[in-house]
Amino acid sequence: MISFATLGSRIADDCINRNKDFENKLRVVQISPISVLGKKLPEGFSFSPEQLHCDSEYHNKLLCDDLNKNILDNLGKANPDYVVLDFLDFETPYYEIQFDDKFSYKFSCPGWVKKEDITYIAKKAIAAIGKKVVSQKAVYPRAFTDEQITAHVSNLIKILGSIVPFEKILVLNARHSVFAFMANRIKAMGSAAEIIAKNNFLDRVYNAYSQSEYSQKCFSLGDCPDTTVLMANQNEGIADENRFSSEYYDYVNKCLVIATGEEEDKKSQLDAKLETFNQTMHDKVDSVLGNLIADAVQREYGGKQVVVVGDNKFLIDFLKKKYNIIPAEVLPYSTEEEKKNAKNILSKKYKEKSKTYHIVLPKLEAGDDLFYTVRKLGYSRPTVPFCEKYYLDKFKGYFKDHLGNVFDIKNNAYFTVMGAGSRVSLGECVISAEALKVHVNHQNRIKMGKNIRISNRMLIVCWDNSVVEIGDDCTFAEGGEIYAYKDTKIKIGKDCMHAKGVAYLGNSGHSIFDMHTLDNISSDPRKVPEEKRTIEIGNHVxxxxxxxxMGGCKIADGSIVGAKAVVNKKFPNNCSIAGIPAKIIKKDVAWARSIEVFDIDEMYSVPEEYRNFTEE
Incomplete structure (x- = not known):
């Protein structure tokens, strides 16, 4: 029999209860770790379950253990083989009473704690301590700064390390926790860092259960079935009453078996079961998406013949059973050969026939250009995967969602995801708090290099089929904005310096028509040449x-753009431009970042490769 204690994890608790070889010696759910580490009331004062009015005896007892600060003592007495720690519980709110001598008393107040109990507890605690109250309020850790969360997590690690050996701690949901995002800062925190480094704790966070064979499938990492379950659950059909499906519990159960080192001989069998689980989850997601896409087709196709490009085995059934729509053709789109063949058929058979046919793209892949190809053939609004907007806040790491979006982020940033099939990469950068916010739509490609410095409030908004590339060593002052509208490209070279308020506009952002020809002359990729939908900035600009x-702007290496200039055409290297519209003010110039250099050959002056004469 293997024994556990679960701190904040309903999932692991349910899994343990399902396994006859597991025993849960201590179950603590939705109690704030910050409250657990709080100070006790004076000697002689305590709470009892009979004084509280929670919905269950378990909750009454659990809250009392928190009020009397007994949870860590109980953990030591339980002496489990393993402790499962769920970092999602750092979001649990707590109530704090601050006294005039800086002493504070804290207790957890999740949703199941009644208001009358909060009032009673606060009143009794104030009477027990007998000091002047400065403030009392509910505190929500979700609003904490990185530094505040880091301090609390570090404190928890030190305390747990004195009770339970670190090698016995199994971590859940580390990818979602601030702790995982703040790992580098925690490493630099002196004595706490020594404890963490000595016990290899950070490695256990990033490789939950320390089993490399399974680490890529474990839900503490980005590329994991848990992501699929969570995302699909937003669209219903996966779990009931916000609880995970039974398959997910079975999956976690298998992970716990592997984590404890038991049943080594069954790993090959578990491999097959995990693959089956993965396929089951993907099928459920495809079913949800197929249903949503079928609904969208019914709204948008207007009685036209439907052509489906790509695979979703549930979509065809939903179209037929729900709306009696039978596709005129279904083109496979998985292998490279199938992709090439599908594009050839679309080009030869369906080009400029949007009044007769409606194109459906059930899947979009990162790095592919299918959506753009279809728009170039004259289909302005093909049906694409439904995406309920979600957020990645202060995200750092690798993440792949069920819509084919791939994120590889090496520095904290804020992402709003509203589409499918995009690839976003961000190198090691220096970004001020909450400085970079990125909006992602369908089949975007966003690539930012390393050593980029962003001081404050930079916004990147990408519409469908757009590209944004920013080279190494660029700097952005406050208020920078990049708007990559549909089918546009914005490419910025390396070592470019942006003053405050610089704006990139891939095109007008709206549709403009020529009343003589009735053509869309602003956003139709068939009518507007690619160079007019592209902004290209060279190096060291x-x-x-x-x-x-503006779209159509191209500035070569080493040039200078004056304040408030509006640039919409090509300019050569090493020139100074200004005005509305911009024009050349001076040729044969070079510039340095430092204002203190008098000689072009001084240190920190103009790099050698940018000391050039203007070439017309």
């Missing part, structure tokens, strides 16, 4: 305050 870069 200085962009002045509040300047605007």
């Amino acid at each position: 200085w962009l002045g305050r509040d300047c605007v870069l």
